Amino acid sequence: VAVSGGADSVALLLGLNELARTGKLDLQVVVAHLNHKLRGAASDADARWVASLAESLGLPAIVRSSNVRQRAKKSGDNLEQSARHARYGFLEKVAKSHQATLILTAHTMNDQAETVLINLIRGSGSAGLGGMVPLRPLNASGEVTLARPLLSWATRQDTESYCRDQMNECRVDEMNFDLSFTRVRVRNELIPLLESFNASIVETLSRTAEVLQEDDTALDTAASRLLQIAAAGRPAGDHLQSDLLLVVPVALRRRALRLWLGRCRGNLRRLEQAHILSIERLLASTKSGRAIELPGGASVFRKDGMLHYRPNRAA
């Protein structure tokens, strides 16, 4: 359990501990805390506080520190990104060293609503509007799963009340100090304005995220199946039947093309919507011989009713 010392993660820890103690959940809890060193002595005090909370509950605690400010300077990331990278790297290490299969974080509906709004502002498309997922594999091997058990039902306020009911104190969440400027403004300006329209906006956005995640999953499933059919008999998958791609709804075609390019190239780096739209026009075009150049030097062309992927030969 990732525990910062703030109300969200302390509530998660106390709740899990209660469920484990009363035999309602069969699990072994390990507390993990990364000191981000962003607030000097106060950060160190948080780390000590989490360690003593774990001790008072009779749970093992792993507490480490990372100079996030220095990391951010080196990598060019903002503080929030840099803190996240450091934290997830640390959590994965702790999970592996304890043979843990689950890492639990205390993201609430409030965090979800903020993420949805940040992605709406960025224009990040339907996948981004779905926000954070409640469960995902932390790495490619799938050994460790990241779970957010509070995401779909608990608000920040719920965790604060729970902490108050269970004990006398908890820390001010250190995370609040290394949030990006955008997230701080979404939390302190945008959400309050939206609450003046709809007092349950946090719950509403969280439900919307769930529905959009379900839509996204259904479309990805269909796009994946479409690719399978369009590549029939060609296990390499570098040709696709172009007529099949033309008759499906546009959302499905674009998803299938994106998925296909991701598989052919190994990643989606620097691939933009404009490339997908160019390939779509190539599909519908009556001229032949044209090729669409992709970032990195690979290209896509149409020949004999098939769409072909040609890797960068120089690479």
Add this chain to the structure above:
Amino acid sequence: VAVSGGADSVALLLGLNELARTGKLDLQVVVAHLNHKLRGAASDADARWVASLAESLGLPAIVRSSNVRQRAKKSGDNLEQSARHARYGFLEKVAKSHQATLILTAHTMNDQAETVLINLIRGSGSAGLGGMVPLRPLNASGEVTLARPLLSWATRQDTESYCRDQMNECRVDEMNFDLSFTRVRVRNELIPLLESFNASIVETLSRTAEVLQEDDTALDTAASRLLQIAAAGRPAGDHLQSDLLLVVPVALRRRALRLWLGRCRGNLRRLEQAHILSIERLLASTKSGRAIELPGGASVFRKDGMLHYRPNRAA
């Protein structure tokens, strides 16, 4: 062309007239203006102004009035809804009496962004987040199509600049005065705050709406096809194969159930997400004999691997 006299609709009218005059579009333009009588003498002056603009362009104009405030009182709708009903009823009549197949309205990307945000605040799900569609049949017979040619590319500011470039004046849009309180606040408070995060938020939200509309279309197409398969050989469509519904992604299952109930009942009135979720649990349940009551007295039950719809016998 629906012309209020504001910059949006005047720009649309002038642009269409220019395209028709220079032979780039083959169409006959009829100007339609409904005086909503919301601002006394100023409303009447707008109506006269639109009539004289049409006359100066050599175009026929149909100008009528409707006491929207009185209509709203009678129907219990708010002013914006009431004005919209009156306006679309009027536009449809004008279209029919002139054998017009298209009604054009001047909704811009700004109107689209506002609609997306209003629906986000309401929590109206993925269809609502797609906002207004650029084309839709105005009525069940499909004789008249409503088209919004500016929706995907022109901002309110673009229409204002175009009007300035083309002539000396246009009217302050009467529509601004009968907007709902929510829309006024979205326009005057929420959009400016969002612009402080992303100066192109109007364009961003408009693109997002397009992507979500495409997703929605793809999912509806798939749900409709799923229903067809699940009802195979039973043209009445009041039984569905339940195992088929269980193996598809949840978004598809819920859409298919909603579509099915809409067809069986003739409408979706008073049908809530909770009813869809109950039917979903019925599908997955191992018990038999349970039935889900729907508003209005019809019910859904499972028997012999099929989901059955039973109409209200009393009705």
